[in-house]
């Protein structure tokens with residue numbers, strides 16, 4: 611059997627199992643999507659949003675990219691964010707990074723990886739912002755880990771800068787923004803930062819006519 615054929619086979623078995631457990635399972639899911647959470651995570655195959663949070667299909671709206679970035683010109687991320695916040699009305703947005711992130715590691719080098727360097731430049735900008743703090747750490751591992759945390763913190767702040775979030779905060783007192791980092795070594799999520807609805811961010815980024 612080819613590797614991809616196993617996926618299709620496993621899918622059949624899973625679907626059958628779900629229906630055996632609950633005959634209306636798919637009927638119910640197909641009729642309604644009402645997730646409480648938007649997850650912005652890394653594309654890394656070892657950080658599957660549902661599995662590590664014990665959630666089921668229908669519970670988390672998911673966007674993933676390399677190194678869980680919130681880039682304010684990324685029409686893909688912005689579309690997901692707008693839909694999640696304005697249509698699905700999620701109550702929480704979680705940016706989840708992970709220790710040992712290849713994207714963060716690559717951004718700390720001077721190696722040119724091709725087109726991905728355009729993307730990684732966003733992490734280099736975070737590194738430059740916290741250069742003194744990160745470089746003061748004794749070894750490469752702790753520097754990468756700290757930049758991973760700071761990257762999550764900055765991406766959460768990038769969410770707060772968007773008119774989508776500011777407008778929802780003003781009109782609906784949600785969503786709450788969270789920044790977590792996942793440990794590949796122990797499977798645990800660590801809260802790093804959070805911004806409650808209505809928090810006054812640097813006024814430079816505040817829109818006064820929303």
Ligand code: CO
Pocket residue numbers: 652653654676677678708710711712713714
């Ligand atoms: Co990663």
